[in-house]
Amino acid sequence: MSTGSTVERHVIVVGGGTAGSVVASRLSEDPGVRVTILEAGPDHDTYDDAVLVPAKAAAAWAGAVPSAPTPLQLGGGRAIPMFQGRVLGGTSALNGLATLRGLPEDYDGWAASGLDGWGWDDVVSTFIAAERDVDFGSTPLHGAGGPLPVRRWRRDELSRAQRAFYDGMVDVGEPVVDDINDPDQLPGLGVFPVTIDDDDRRVTTSLAYLDDGVRARDNLTVRTSAEVRSVEVSAGRAVGVVLTSGEEIDADEVVVSSGAVFSPALLMRSGVGPAGHLAEHGLAVHADLPVGETMSDHLGPGIPYRHDGPRGGRAGPAQVLVIGASNGRNVDYHAFPIASVPSEDETVFMMAAFLLRSSGRGSVRLGDTPEADPVVAAPPLPDDAEARLRHAFDRIAAWERSAPAVALGCTPVTPHDLAAPDAVADALERNTMSYGHMTSTCPMGTVLDADCRVLGVDGLRVVDASVMPTIPSGNTYLGCVMVAERVAEKMRSRPWRR
Numbered sequence: 001m002s003t004g005s006t007v008e009r010h011v012i013v014v015g016g017g018t019a020g021s022v023v024a025s026r027l028s029e030d031p032g033v034r035v036t037i038l039e040a041g042p043d044h045d046t047y048d049d050a051v052l053v054p055a056k057a058a059a060a061w062a063g064a065v066p067s068a069p070t071p072l073q074l075g076g077g078r079a080i081p082m083f084q085g086r087v088l089g090g091t092s093a094l095n096g097l098a099t100l101r102g103l104p105e106d107y108d109g110w111a112a113s114g115l116d117g118w119g120w121d122d123v124v125s126t127f128i129a130a131e132r133d134v135d136f137g138s139t140p141l142h143g144a145g146g147p148l149p150v151r152r153w154r155r156d157e158l159s160r161a162q163r164a165f166y167d168g169m170v171d172v173g174e175p176v177v178d179d180i181n182d183p184d185q186l187p188g189l190g191v192f193p194v195t196i197d198d199d200d201r202r203v204t205t206s207l208a209y210l211d212d213g214v215r216a217r218d219n220l221t222v223r224t225s226a227e228v229r230s231v232e233v234s235a236g237r238a239v240g241v242v243l244t245s246g247e248e249i250d251a252d253e254v255v256v257s258s259g260a261v262f263s264p265a266l267l268m269r270s271g272v273g274p275a276g277h278l279a280e281h282g283l284a285v286h287a288d289l290p291v292g293e294t295m296s297d298h299l300g301p302g303i304p305y306r307h308d309g310p311r312g313g314r315a316g317p318a319q320v321l322v323i324g325a326s327n328g329r330n331v332d333y334h335a336f337p338i339a340s341v342p343s344e345d346e347t348v349f350m351m352a353a354f355l356l357r358s359s360g361r362g363s364v365r366l367g368d369t370p371e372a373d374p375v376v377a378a379p380p381l382p383d384d385a386e387a388r389l390r391h392a393f394d395r396i397a398a399w400e401r402s403a404p405a406v407a408l409g410c411t412p413v414t415p416h417d418l419a420a421p422d423a424v425a426d427a428l429e430r431n432t433m434s435y436g437h438m439t440s441t442c443p444m445g446t447v448l449d450a451d452c453r454v455l456g457v458d459g460l461r462v463v464d465a466s467v468m469p470t471i472p473s474g475n476t477y478l479g480c481v482m483v484a485e486r487v488a489e490k491m492r493s494r495p496w497r498r
C-alpha cells in the first residue's frame with residue numbers, strides 16, 4: 001500500500017490505552033513520522049461519569065465502562081472476572097487512579113538482569129517529567145511540568161471507612177508517611193496519590209496525551225472501533241496489520257500496546273510465540289518466543305466488612321493504605337480498604353492485603369481458536385505467602401479493635417478470628433483477589449530486547465504492561481506511562497531499522 005505521503009515512516013500503534021496513548025503522542029511530535037492509532041474501543045469523548053467521577057470507579061469495574069472482561073483463573077476451578085478498559089485511554093479509564101511508581105530495587109533488578117537504561121536512576125527522571133504534582137511541585141523527587149496532574153486525596157474527600165482505617169492505623173502505631181512515592185519514607189501509612197485534574201475528574205492517559213491540540217496534528221490519525229486481528233509478518237519483518245473487519249493497513253513499524261492480556265494474544269495470532277502452542281492452533285511460526293508464559297500480578301485475600309452508614313466522602317475506591325514490610329524492612333504488601341465491587345450497599349467494603357515481591361508466574365494462552373478470548377491463569381502465590389501475609393493480618397486485627405473502627409461500627413461480614421493460625425489460608429480460600437496488575441507477558445529480556453523490539457522480527461515492538469520483566473512493587477499504570485515515554489524517546493532518537 002502506498003502512503004501517498006512525503007513523511008519518512010508510518011508507525012501503527014495497536015491499542016490507544018494507557019501506554020499506546022503516550023507512545024502515539026510522543027512519536028507524532030516528530031513530523032517525519034506518520035502515526036496511526038488503531039483502538040478497538042470507542043473514543044474518549046464517550047466518557048461519562050462512570051469514567052470521570054472517581055467515586056464511581058467501582059461501577060466502572062462492574063462493567064459501566066467499555067471493557068474486555070477476561071476471567072482470571074486462580075486454579076482449583078476458581079476464576080475471578082478481570083476488567084480491562086476497551087476504550088481510548090484503556091485501563092487508565094477504569095482503574096483505581098492510584099499513581100505509584102514502585103521501588104528503586106524493582107528497576108535496579110531490571111538493569112541488573114542486563115537491561116541497560118532501566119535502573120532506578122534512569123527511570124526516576126521519567127516519572128518526574130511525566131507528572132505535574134500539585135501537592136509537592138518541583139522537587140528532586142517530583143515534577144511540576146508534566147502532562148499528568150497528580151495530587152493526594154484530601155481528608156474531607158475520604159469515605160468514613162477510609163478515615164476510620166487511617167485514624168485507627170495511626171492509633172495502633174503505624175508510622176505516617178506524607179509521600180508514599182518516596183522510597184526512603186517506607187514502610188508506613190499514607191494516602192494514595194491519584195491522577196485527577198483541578199475539577200477533581202479522572203485524567204486518563206488519552207485525555208492527558210491526546211488532547212485536541214495533539215489530535216489536530218496532520219501526522220496523527222486516531223481510529224476507534226478498529227480492532228486488529230493480527231500483525232502481518234513477511235520475511236522476518238512486520239509490514240502492517242489486519243483488522244477484524246478484514247481491512248489491511250501497511251506500516252513501516254508496528255507497536256503493539258494492547259495490554260498484558262491482549263498483546264500476547266495478538267502476537268501469538270500473528271505467529272510470534274511458543275512454537276508448540278502455535279502449532280496446536282495451526283499457526284505459522286515467525287518467531288519461537290516465550291510469549292505469554294511469564295505473567296505476573298499482585299494477589300491477596302480480601303476480607304469483607306460492613307459499617308454503620310452512610311458511606312460519606314467522594315474520593316475514589318482506594319484512598320489510604322498501609323505499605324507494609326513483613327520482615328520489618330523491605331516493603332512487600334499493601335493493605336487497605338477498597339470499595340466493594342459491585343455493591344448496592346455502599347457501607348460494605350473489602351479489606352485487601354496484596355502481596356508484592358511475588359515471583360510466581362502465570363500465563364496467557366490462546367483459547368480454543370486463535371480468535372477466541374485468551375485464557376489467563378494467575379500466578380501461584382509463593383510458598384511463604386501465608387507467613388508474609390500474617391504480618392498484614394496482625395495489623396488489620398489491631399485496627400479492628402481500634403477506637404475509630406469500633407466507633408464506625410465496622411464488623412466483618414462473616415465472623416472471623418484474624419489471629420487464628422489458619423486465618424490467612426481461610427481468607428485466601430474464600431476470596432483471593434487480584435490487584436489488576438497483570439504484567440510481564442512479553443517481557444524485555446526473553447521476548448523483547450531492551451528497546452522493546454520483538455526478538456527475531458524487525459519493525460515490531462511491544463510497549464505496555466507486558467514488557468516489564470518483573471512486576472514493580474506498586475501499582476502498574478504509572479510504570480506503563482514511564483515505559484511508553486522511554487521507548488518513544490528511544491524510537492525518536494535512534495535509527496529505527498535494525
Ligand SMILES: Cc1cc2nc3c(=O)[nH]c(=O)nc-3n(C[C@H](O)[C@H](O)[C@H](O)COP(=O)(O)OP(=O)(O)OC[C@H]3O[C@@H](n4cnc5c(N)ncnc54)[C@H](O)[C@@H]3O)c2cc1C
Nearest residue numbers: 015017018019040090091096097098228436465475476477
Ligand atoms: C480494576 C483495575 C484497577 C486498577 N487500578 C489501578 C490503580 O489504581 N493504579 C494503577 O497504577 N494501576 C491500576 N490498575 C492496573 C493498570 O491500570 C494497568 O496496569 C495499566 O492501565 C495497563 O496499561 P496498558 O497500556 O498495558 O493496557 P491498557 O491500558 O489496557 O490498554 C490496552 C488498549 O489496547 C486496546 N486493545 C486491546 N486489544 C486490541 C486489538 N486487538 N486491537 C486494537 N486495540 C486493542 C484496548 O481496548 C485498550 O485500549 C488496575 C487494573 C484494573 C483491571
